[in-house]
Amino acid sequence: MSNHMNVSERHFEIRRATRASRVAVLVLLIVAVLVASFPYWAGRDTLRDFTQIAAYLVFAMMWNLLAGYGGMVSIGQQAYFGIGGYAMLILANYGGLSPFVAVPVAGAIAVLIAAPVSLVAFRLEGGYFAIGTWVIAEVFRLSIANLSWLGGGSGTSLTALQDVPRSLRESLTLWLALAIVVAAIGLLYVFLRSKRGLALTAMRDNAVAANSQGVDVKRARFGVYLVSSGGAALAGGLYFVSNLRISPDAAFSVNWTAFAIFIVMIGGLGTLEGPIIGTLIFFLLNKFLSDFGTWYLIGLGTLAIVVTMFFPQGLWGYVSRRFGLQLFPVGRRVVFLDSGSRVLSARKESADPQHAAH
Amino acid sequence: MSSIVNILLQGVLLGALYALFAMGQSLVFGVMRLTNTAHGDFIVLLVFVLFVLTNLAHMPLWAAVPMLIGIAFCAGYALQYTVLNRVSGRDPLPSLVVTFGLSIVIQNVLQEVFSADPRALATGGFESMSISLPGGIALGLLPILTLAVTVAATLGLQWLFGRTPLGRVFRATSDDREIVQLMGVSPRRTFALAMGIAFVLIALAATLYAMRTAVSPSDGPALLLYAFEAVIIGGMGSFWGTFLGGIALGVAQQIGFYIDPGWGICLGHVLFLALLTIRPQGLLPKTA
Numbered sequence: 262m263s264n265h266m267n268v269s270e271r272h273f274e275i276r277r278a279t280r281a282s283r284v285a286v287l288v289l290l291i292v293a294v295l296v297a298s299f300p301y302w303a304g305r306d307t308l309r310d311f312t313q314i315a316a317y318l319v320f321a322m323m324w325n326l327l328a329g330y331g332g333m334v335s336i337g338q339q340a341y342f343g344i345g346g347y348a349m350l351i352l353a354n355y356g357g358l359s360p361f362v363a364v365p366v367a368g369a370i371a372v373l374i375a376a377p378v379s380l381v382a383f384r385l386e387g388g389y390f391a392i393g394t395w396v397i398a399e400v401f402r403l404s405i406a407n408l409s410w411l412g413g414g415s416g417t418s419l420t421a422l423q424d425v426p427r428s429l430r431e432s433l434t435l436w437l438a439l440a441i442v443v444a445a446i447g448l449l450y451v452f453l454r455s456k457r458g459l460a461l462t463a464m465r466d467n468a469v470a471a472n473s474q475g476v477d478v479k480r481a482r483f484g485v486y487l488v489s490s491g492g493a494a495l496a497g498g499l500y501f502v503s504n505l506r507i508s509p510d511a512a513f514s515v516n517w518t519a520f521a522i523f524i525v526m527i528g529g530l531g532t533l534e535g536p537i538i539g540t541l542i543f544f545l546l547n548k549f550l551s552d553f554g555t556w557y558l559i560g561l562g563t564l565a566i567v568v569t570m571f572f573p574q575g576l577w578g579y580v581s582r583r584f585g586l587q588l589f590p591v592g593r594r595v596v597f598l599d600s601g602s603r604v605l606s607a608r609k610e611s612a613d614p615q616h617a618a619h
Numbered sequence: 620m621s622s623i624v625n626i627l628l629q630g631v632l633l634g635a636l637y638a639l640f641a642m643g644q645s646l647v648f649g650v651m652r653l654t655n656t657a658h659g660d661f662i663v664l665l666v667f668v669l670f671v672l673t674n675l676a677h678m679p680l681w682a683a684v685p686m687l688i689g690i691a692f693c694a695g696y697a698l699q700y701t702v703l704n705r706v707s708g709r710d711p712l713p714s715l716v717v718t719f720g721l722s723i724v725i726q727n728v729l730q731e732v733f734s735a736d737p738r739a740l741a742t743g744g745f746e747s748m749s750i751s752l753p754g755g756i757a758l759g760l761l762p763i764l765t766l767a768v769t770v771a772a773t774l775g776l777q778w779l780f781g782r783t784p785l786g787r788v789f790r791a792t793s794d795d796r797e798i799v800q801l802m803g804v805s806p807r808r809t810f811a812l813a814m815g816i817a818f819v820l821i822a823l824a825a826t827l828y829a830m831r832t833a834v835s836p837s838d839g840p841a842l843l844l845y846a847f848e849a850v851i852i853g854g855m856g857s858f859w860g861t862f863l864g865g866i867a868l869g870v871a872q873q874i875g876f877y878i879d880p881g882w883g884i885c886l887g888h889v890l891f892l893a894l895l896t897i898r899p900q901g902l903l904p905k906t907a
Binding site: 322328334336361380384385387388389391392393397399400403404406407412465515519522526530555556558559561562564565566569573 | 652653654656661702705711713714715716717719720721722723724726727728730731833840843844847848851877881882884885888889891892895896899
């Protein structure tokens, strides 16, 4: 290494993209165009499947942002999933707003609710924070179950869409789902590549060290909590636009967070790729095995335990380390151009949150 | 007037059960900083083990309960030693995910084996016996027994932690597990013992809970939240604090039920969040 210490500045460059990442962006763009054209050739089951995948994916990405990057493990993100669903329904049924416009507005409302809620939730840390957020989600569930004008415990239907023809409704729902997914992946990718994203990645690896380097950890956590709550509400709003029926038990079910934990842990915590891969695996399992009911859930729970104990990197973490593959490279790679054919590179950040945490 | 006294008394008696739910959780929090999200499901699981002992193996209750306590201690010890010790580090995420996974597995296994129907334990009419106080207040014998067991458990834990060599090891391990290891104490075994004792407390809670009401496989998460709230309201690391926290939660729920049956549970949660905001250190925080 010593012959590299005196390398002058002109002899290296900083690379941010990899060949895999260029291919990945291209493939994702093609997939997005393909999905956008679904209404013209695919069956209605396909449209519905994609909308469901989108809701799971966005919700899991937001849980990953909160737990994987912010270090805040929550079992209460279903609070914002439900708030997104109910805010959308109230705006559409009683406010006369189009449900497709109401979904992003519901996301904004969730951010406004998350700000004061965080004052209570942030009193707790670590595992206590996890269960405390669950209590908060229960307060929302029980409160809405007591509101008779919203149908109480048995829930209510999205009547605002009853005059829209079915095929138009399904197409619009699909495009909304696609727009939310593209926005969520795109914005998170751009954000994580930015200076603030670097601060967040540093926080993921070691919050104390990041703080000592000048990262305002408290402020960053507050920001992450607001964004992930708003994103979770988008997923909830989208899910219930597609579902047309909402009840407190379905909207605020802890299973939403359980599925998000499963998706993120299987795919890979603290990576952008992880939730995408985890969602695809989860959806396939759900599609083919959910008829087994309790056995299916027993299997999911066992798989989550085994992966956490023996493969804490998740599937993507394993592949990424094994093959040096990064589809969404958010770091900066220093590539030395001197010393003939040998090209040494050093990654400026750890791709490995678990190792750095210990 | 007597209705207010009645609400308070019933609240205290309900709270004693919540405090008993919380004792095991408080011990586990205190010794190994482990957030066990399957705590409520362990209570429900032991209720069903008790059903198996009494209804399928036809054991009398006086023999089944000591047997349950023995099974619980071994199960807790083994669970901590083989599974939870691998994930109880500084990072809370692995232990949260593993216990949350266990929670889902326990709920669904119980549902598969016993169906989703609630089941009640036969106590030969004991659960409906009561003593009458002036003013038309009736106190059930079972809630009074629960209160007595909870007080005894609290005293026992205080004694164990304050006066015995094992308690000293627990406190030392809680303060710094690396240093304790240098003194020749195995944290793995200490943690396993703590979980074993926590499971004994869970077995007591499960027995009294099953006598009080019908239990279904999906009840666990609600019990977890009550136990957690009692621990946090009371202040971490103090068993009398946990006791008071359980009582406060029980009284709040009872007042809520009196106002409107739909709001009882919710009022308990709201009290918890309010106390968390104004007094985050809890009612009786341990002064280190």
